[in-house]
Amino acid sequence: MSSIIRGDGFTASERKLGQLADKTFLRLWSYPNTFNDRTKNASGGGQEFTDLLVVFDKHVLLFSDKEIEWQTRSPLPLAWSRWYRKAIKESIGQLEGAERWLKQHPDRIYTDKACTQPLPIDLPPIEDRVVHLIAVASGANAACRRFFDHARGTFMLEPGVKGDRHVDQNRTGYNPFVVGDANPDGSFVHIFDPIGLEFVLNELDTAADLTAYLVARTNLFRSGKLGVATGEEDLLASYLMNGFIDGSPGFVPKKLRTKARRAVLWIPEGEYETYVSSAVYEAFSKRKRASLYWDQMIEIISEDVLGGTSIAILGYQPTASLSERALRVMAAENRFNRIQLAEALKGAIEQAVADDMARFVRRLLIARKPPQRRTAYLFLVAPYHKGDGSYDDYREYRAAMLETYCIAFADEQRKLQTIVGLALDIYSEDGIIKTRSEDLVAMDAPDWTPALKSELATARVRFGLKDPREFKVHGSRMKVKNPFRLKKRSGN
Incomplete structure (x- = not known):
């Protein structure tokens, strides 16, 4: 039995993403910098497949990590538009390409650029496979903190904002740093800023807990039942607190889900502070x-x-x-x-x-x-x-x-x-x-x-x-x- 080659990230943000994923999924199921052999030839290596690939049970997670510098000298709407297109829209294109390759050529994914070592663990059968597309968009956090006058500066979440409407200054209620369904006509893409993702991976630090959250998050965003969440940490806190109520993953308690089907959920600022200040959180953290x-x-x-x-x-x-x-x-x-x-x-x-x-x-x-x-x-x-x-x-x-x-x-x-x-x-x-x-x-x-x-x-x-x-x-x-x-x- 030979050793398994694993990448460790080409950039600082990719390395940090890999470290967080290793903590949640553990190293046997988490592979930074994977490649396909579409461009491989005698003198060169393969083409990057994903910045991070996670395969666990029936779940496959494809990550794109982009760190794009914020243009501080440009007017705010223009800076947001340029940053969004490079950090988010280009990531979506990369992720959709990886998803197609995964479906068409699952046996041609490698953990090294020379394409000598195929992915060492088996992919789930396509009929059972659940694919999660995740874009990690870095570089706008400082500008976001200033705009919202918020200490953490995570993106505001509004699923009603779809596709290029993210950068449409003429739409009603336009604001920069608001993220919704960025790929409404295709597979759902989770958009995380690095701080929001770190909250998620620190709180949901097992494969079972994280994939359950991603499934619930996808369903919530595409249900039309989430109005606004003031940040990823507050959305996460709502999910965790309702889990304590009945043990079932979801953003509202089971007893209220029938009623919630007829209502729009609004998650206010401060939910995360409510969660972490509770006695049960302190007790659970010690046992954790x-x-x-x-x-x-x-x-x-x-x-x-x-x-x-x-x-x-x-x-x-x-x-x-x-x-x-x-x-x-x-x-x-x-x-x-x-x-x-x-x-x-x-x-x-x-x-x-x-x-x-x-x-x-x-x-x-x-x-x-x-x-x-x-x-x-x-x-x-x-x-x-x-x-x-x-x-x-x-x-x-x-x-x-x-x-x-x-x-x-x-x-x-x-x-x-x-x-x-x-x-x-x-x-x-x-x-x-x-x-x-x-x-x-x-x-x-x-x-x-x-x-x-x-x-x-x-x-x-x-x-x-x-x-x-x-x-x-x-x-x-x-x-x-x-x-x-x-x-x-x-x-x-």
């Missing part, structure tokens, strides 16, 4: 920081995939595609679920340490709503000891033990569809617990043939598994008391 342990574990395992240092497990030779499947299940969890998973994993490690580095297993079920797959996790903490033979023998034994635990879990919980098993060798260094090696498997529920049942019974004895009646399965459902008044969030 602790949950980053789950992200770190995904990155530790991904490092072997990206570096080409993964080893064979259970007879399977490592490939990026095979490793990505199990890691994708872990990375598909939203932030609420990661809080529970990180706490369970850390608790299993701490228990193994408390038991003098003895083997410890924890199994976790997270409540999910259909049609989500019934997925469970099993953590096997099995520290290596000198009497365990060679380390290669230990790894082989541990992998077989992990497989047995997962199959036994599936046997006891027949409604499960997928089980993710994670095995760790831990050790202490300067009072800090670290991992020496990790094994990760994602297993679908097996066909319960007589042969498999017999093999499981034998493996139970070999590895000393507990009787199922002695094994506790931990269920998890995180609840957060809503601090926001329902009527206040109605927007009517």
Whole structure:
């Protein structure tokens, strides 16, 4: 298995965008500066495909990042018109071209300019694929702050402004720095200034949370039901606060959605301050920081995939595609679920340490709503000891033990569809617990043939598994008391 080439951005703004995307999507699914081979020849390289490409599950995100200098000496309407055409309109053209190429030539996308390394992870089937076009437009923030006399200076959002009407000084209500539906006759394009995008990626820092927001944002902009939002941060806050009310992504509470269909939503300035000043935000932020342990574990395992240092497990030779499947299940969890998973994993490690580095297993079920797959996790903490033979023998034994635990879990919980098993060798260094090696498997529920049942019974004895009646399965459902008044969030 060879290492994976990844770009890191040609400009400062592209590098920052890549860093933010790596934090949200993690590096295995995020690729700055990708290329196609349309112009490749013997002496030159390929043509840039996107400034950033993200592929995760059924979602594909295509980013165009343009930093265009603001013409401070030009009259404001002229400066806005020129900047808009270069920073936004040209980005839309680039994104539409990338979307066409993705549809027509999905096997001709590369992570290097020489077009030697194809995209290392599989694209979702076209019938399931959800493509998000995102333009990041930089260079106007200082002028926007001055115009609106606002500390952050994010764009005002008004979906009723469409296409070239953004720069039409004769339209009613014309203002610069107002962004709506810039590509009304084609695929929806999300337009973010860099500050607004940073708010979004910092608050929605998992693939599941961000893609849910993008879907909801697209639907809202094209529904005709959003009048004005004073900035991306206020739109985001409205979404997050309503998520606390009923857990469903959306900009109005579920109880008011029928009524909201007949009303226009107006999101005033100050929504973000209301959100971040709440007690629940403070409490959630603390648990969110602790949950980053789950992200770190995904990155530790991904490092072997990206570096080409993964080893064979259970007879399977490592490939990026095979490793990505199990890691994708872990990375598909939203932030609420990661809080529970990180706490369970850390608790299993701490228990193994408390038991003098003895083997410890924890199994976790997270409540999910259909049609989500019934997925469970099993953590096997099995520290290596000198009497365990060679380390290669230990790894082989541990992998077989992990497989047995997962199959036994599936046997006891027949409604499960997928089980993710994670095995760790831990050790202490300067009072800090670290991992020496990790094994990760994602297993679908097996066909319960007589042969498999017999093999499981034998493996139970070999590895000393507990009787199922002695094994506790931990269920998890995180609840957060809503601090926001329902009527206040109605927007009517």
